[in-house]
Each structure stands twice: as structure tokens, then as C-alpha cells.
Amino acid sequence: MNLVIDVGNTLVKLAVFNQNALVVKSTVSPDRLVEEVTGLQVKYPELKRAIVSSVGKLEATALKEITGKLPVLVINAETQLPFKNLYQTPKTLGIDRIGLVCAAVNKFPKSNTLIIDAGTCITYDFVNAENEYLGGGISPGIEMRYKALHNLTANLPLLEKEVPRMLIGDSTINSIHSGVVYGVLNEIEGIIHNYQLKYADLTVILTGGDCNFLSKQLKSTIFVNLNFLLEGLNQILQFNSNE
Numbered sequence: 179m180n181l182v183i184d185v186g187n188t189l190v191k192l193a194v195f196n197q198n199a200l201v202v203k204s205t206v207s208p209d210r211l212v213e214e215v216t217g218l219q220v221k222y223p224e225l226k227r228a229i230v231s232s233v234g235k236l237e238a239t240a241l242k243e244i245t246g247k248l249p250v251l252v253i254n255a256e257t258q259l260p261f262k263n264l265y266q267t268p269k270t271l272g273i274d275r276i277g278l279v280c281a282a283v284n285k286f287p288k289s290n291t292l293i294i295d296a297g298t299c300i301t302y303d304f305v306n307a308e309n310e311y312l313g314g315g316i317s318p319g320i321e322m323r324y325k326a327l328h329n330l331t332a333n334l335p336l337l338e339k340e341v342p343r344m345l346i347g348d349s350t351i352n353s354i355h356s357g358v359v360y361g362v363l364n365e366i367e368g369i370i371h372n373y374q375l376k377y378a379d380l381t382v383i384l385t386g387g388d389c390n391f392l393s394k395q396l397k398s399t400i401f402v403n404l405n406f407l408l409e410g411l412n413q414i415l416q417f418n419s420n421e
Contacts, residue, residue, distance in 0.1 A: 179224040181248065182411045185232035187298060193408040194222050200405060212243045219247060229415040231273045251418055260417045262310045274407055275303050279311050281410030282383065290377040294366060297386035298322060302369055317365065320388050323358045363395055370398045
């Protein structure tokens with residue numbers, strides 16, 4: 179069994195896999211990471227190894243404690259990957275984006291695949307049918323757009339996301355919801371369309387914290403998978419295992 183640890187900007191996600199099957203997942207604050215790993219080891223004594231992906235700040239002491247409990251693979255630019263990376267600046271490529279591409283090449287082999295991760299940022303990652311990762315795009319996520327409107331203006335309020343009641347906002351609040359949400363939806367639809375013009379047989383996966391919120395409103399045919407990154411990190415661990 180494998181333990182996947184995904185350290186984000188504010189929270190840590192953990193998942194236990196039995197080969198490719200997700201057994202359990204949890205989310206904790208960084209200060210509870212070691213405690214959670216210990217608890218999972220007690221509950222799942224079959225755990226053999228772990229992988230750590232960190233886009234946030236992982237304390238060295240926490241990593242040392244985890245390494246003392248299990249063999250740990252910490253993903254970096256030198257980690258062996260099951261695809262050809264043609265990104266011009268591979269050392270600046272986000273670990274989370276690498277994990278998403280690994281999930282795509284495993285689940286949709288020999289396919290032109292676009293992975294859209296709707297989280298803090300919205301990332302677009304493309305891998306072609308020749309198993310080559312070409313890159314993608316990065317834009318502000320939904321929450322970031324709401325915050326930017328509030329923080330960078332004098333009078334606009336900070337709102338929580340919600341499905342717009344109307345296209346034409348008849349108040350400042352309704353106008354913000356319309357501008358942010360329809361702006362994101364039309365961005366995603368437009369980018370999918372542009373990829374489809376070049377790759378007619380395109381497979382599209384939507385993941386990330388806002389995937390369920392967005393998927394109900396998108397018109398394009400997509401696969402929705404909230405656990406896609408965790409699955410990809412598990413694939414990297416298996417790819418780098420000697421077993």
C-alpha cells in the first residue's frame with residue numbers, strides 16, 4: 179500500500195492507495211501532518227512507502243519524522259516520470275501539474291489530453307498522443323478573482339462564490355458574480371474550443387477544488403475527477419518503485 183502526501187498552500191491532503199485503488203483520503207493542517215501519518219500507519223500496517231508533493235511549505239522536521247517511519251520519495255525536477263517533458267523550464271514546472279499529467283497518461287494512454295485544475299489558480303496542461311507533455315496555461319482561480327476585485331479597488335465588496343442569478347447583473351453584487359463566474363466559464367469553454375480546433379479527438383479532465391461547482395455549468399463534454407492529482411502522485415510513486 180502507498181501513502182500519498184500533497185502539501186498545499188494552506189492544507190495537506192493524504193491518501194492511501196492499494197495499487198491503483200483509493201482506499202481513504204483525509205485533509206489536515208500542516209501542524210497535524212505527522213500525527214495523521216502515524217494514525218494511518220496504525221490503521222493500515224500494510225503501508226510500504228510514501229510520496230510527498232509540496233507546493234506549500236513543508237517543515238524539515240516534519241519531513242524527517244515521516245522519513246523515519248516510511249521510505250519517502252520527495253518529488254523534484256529530477257524525479258523520473260512516465261512521460262516526455264518538453265516544457266522549456268522544467269525546474270519551474272509545478273509539482274502539482276506534473277502529478278496531473280502522470281494521472282492523464284495512466285488513465286488515458288495514447289490520447290490528446292487537456293487537464294484543467296480549477297483551484298487557487300486555474301491551470302491548463304496538455305499531453306499529446308505521443309506521450310509528450312507540451313505545457314499549457316495558468317490563470318487566476320475563482321477565489322483569487324473575487325479577492326482581486328475587492329483588494330485592488332476602493333469600494334467593491336468581497337464575496338463568496340455562487341452561481342450567478344443572471345447574465346446581466348442588476349446590482350454591484352450580481353455584477354461581480356456574473357463577471358467572475360461567467361468569465362471563468364467562458365475562459366474554460368474558449369480554451370477547450372481552441373484545443374479542439376487543433377486536436378479533434380481531445381479528452382478533457384476537470385479537477386481541483388472548484389471542479390464540481392464549474393462542471394454543472396459547463397457545456398463541453400468533460401471528465402470530472404476530484405482525486406486526479408492524488409491518483410497521479412500515486413502513479414509517480416509506483417513508476418519509481420522497484421516492485
